């Protein structure tokens with residue numbers, strides 16, 4: 303590969319940063335957009351992010367690692383976030399989580415299996431219809447095994 | 460024949476199938492040659508009845524719920540034929556849960572089309588801003604102060620004092636930052652307001668701008684709320700197009716523009732200084748105070764940081780007057796609070812009531828007790844940093860001071876109910892775990908204390924040296940309370956200690972035969 307060729311993700315970074323006027327305070331927005339586009343924030347993007355936004359690489363790293371939302375490795379095709387906070391616990395979120403995870407044979411801390419990534423989340427603002435979960439971009443209230451399975455299947459299509 | 464139906468597109472309603480219901484109704488109407496208009500409103504807050512469909516008939520809005528997609532055809536037939544439908548709940552506003560509320564901040568939520576400026580104005584919207592445009596900055600701040608409006612984000616600080624402080628700063632740039640991070644478990648009122656009546660929040664922010672001399676507003680919304688983010692974005696556009704935001708608002712010579720910033724999954728970013736760092740594109744660590752944000756906030760400029768509900772309450776105060784607003788409430792808690800009934804509760808939802816309503820009225824009269832039907836055991840008030848209360852405390856009034864006297868707090872108004880199956884030692888363990896995961900890491904008592912706390916409660920759960928470990932938890936809590944920089948570490952002991960104090964039996968685990 304010729305040294306001058308830019309990797310595709312670096313090109314994405316430049317376009318995304320430019321869309322926000324290459325303003326350093328827009329780093330979080332850029333990271334969100336980048337992750338929406340390619341599924342995660344590749345390590346290889348950090349230098350370009352730093353350069354475009356006039357930040358140090360350490361600053362960019364610091365931000366990426368601080369926020370739970372940003373992934374540094376690819377996730378599955380479908381992300382399943384089951385709420386672990388108090389209101390959902392009061393309605394059996396722990397048992398539900400265990401039931402789903404044991405069926406897939408994984409644990410909760412960002413485990414990917416069969417193209418599905420499971421993540422904990424603390425409150426989805428749906429606490430009156432607990433337990434709540436988010437499958438892809440679909441919010442689910444009064445979640446149970448069957449409703450989660452159906453949503454996972456739907457999102458995987 | 461034509462018909463108007465309201466089907467919410469509030470996230471909670473969508474989470475139990477409102478979108479499928481709307482589609483089924485539209486399809487069923489086509490089959491019947493019916494000219495059906497479906498308005499996507501916010502939720503009325505009767506969340507156990509979602510998807511709640513309303514028919515705008517000759518006698519006003521009639522409610523049906525919870526509606527499932529397969530009932531769509533039969534529902535349309537019953538409405539057309541004027542026959543009774545099994546899901547009919549009668550006139551929406553006559554439903555006890557709604558009728559017995561005092562809706563000021565939430566007056567329009569669920570009623571109007573959230574993105575129609577015309578509908579908003581027809582229901583009293585923009586009256587506050589119109590008044591504010593002909594007032595001086597000082598008189599606006601004074602009205603908010605006289606109304607007795609206190610911050611709804613948790614700390615209950617008088618909004619008028621904060622606004623006066625920002626107003627008095629001599630600076631070319633000032634900011635209004637709306638805190639829509641709503642990370643507390645058991646709360647969803649900010650989300651419901653942003654989805655159901657976003658213009659009210661924008662109007663409140665514009666008024667805050669006029670009151671303080673700020674020309675820029677930022678709404679910081681947690682990323683867990685994609686529906687609210689998109690609704691707010693469209694609302695900003697619509698209100699700007701109508702001339703109520705942007706440059707030279709309605710020819711007044713005043714400017715106010717608003718933008719949205721997304722959070723990224725960090726509870727601590729609800730703490731105001733951490734939120735400001737996050738808006739600046741940095742790690743969301745907490746800043747030391749002083750200086751307070753009102754003096755040196757976003758980008759070092761004077762900044763009003765207010766919760767969604769604080770700002771969204773300002774329009775009604777200006778429209779109807781400080782006197783009108785302060786008539787509601789008790790003691791130093793003036794006005795109304797949007798209480799959120801969550802967790803193990805039969806009728807979960809949003810109840811806006813004047814301060815002073817008792818916990819029991821909320822949980823029993825409105826909420827109907829537990830969802831499971833098992834006896835009530837405890838409720839957590841005010842989110843993950845709030846206290847657990849016992850049955851004996853349910854007659855306490857919801858009032859900042861009365862709760863504080865009883866080691867509890869109102870917080871953002873969330874009430875999470877637990878039935879008798881709850882293990883309070885496990886909830887104490889969770890409080891530490893949550894703090895350990897969400898700590899910003901800036902100070903040791905919080906960063907290390909939470910991890911040690913979790914481990915120690917785990918030992919108690921296993922029955923290891925129970926008495927000694929309970930004492931150790933007490934010591935850790937003292938350290939965290941006294942030595943933490945912010946309320947994350949400072950208040951995590953509150954749920955833990957209330958659980959130990961009120962439910963000691965849950966901590967008396969049978970001791971294991973130690974292999975010592």
Ligand SMILES: Cc1cc2nc3c(=O)[nH]c(=O)nc-3n(C[C@H](O)[C@H](O)[C@H](O)COP(=O)(O)O)c2cc1C
Pocket residue numbers: 609610611612613614615616638639640641642643726727728729730731732764765766767769770945946947
């Ligand atoms: C750990 C922590 C989390 C907080 N989360 C929120 C939040 O999600 N929303 C909010 O409005 N205030 C939150 N606050 C309170 C804010 O720091 C601040 O007091 C509030 O936004 C000020 O607005 P108000 O006066 O209108 O309530 C939090 C505070 C702490 C310590």
Ligand code: SF4
Pocket residue numbers: 727745897898899900901902903905906943944945946947948949
């Ligand atoms: S108490 Fe916790 S969250 Fe608050 S500043 Fe200290 S480490 Fe950060």
Ligand code: FES
Pocket residue numbers: 385386387388389390424425426427428429432433434643644645646
């Ligand atoms: S606690 Fe689970 S959605 Fe709020």
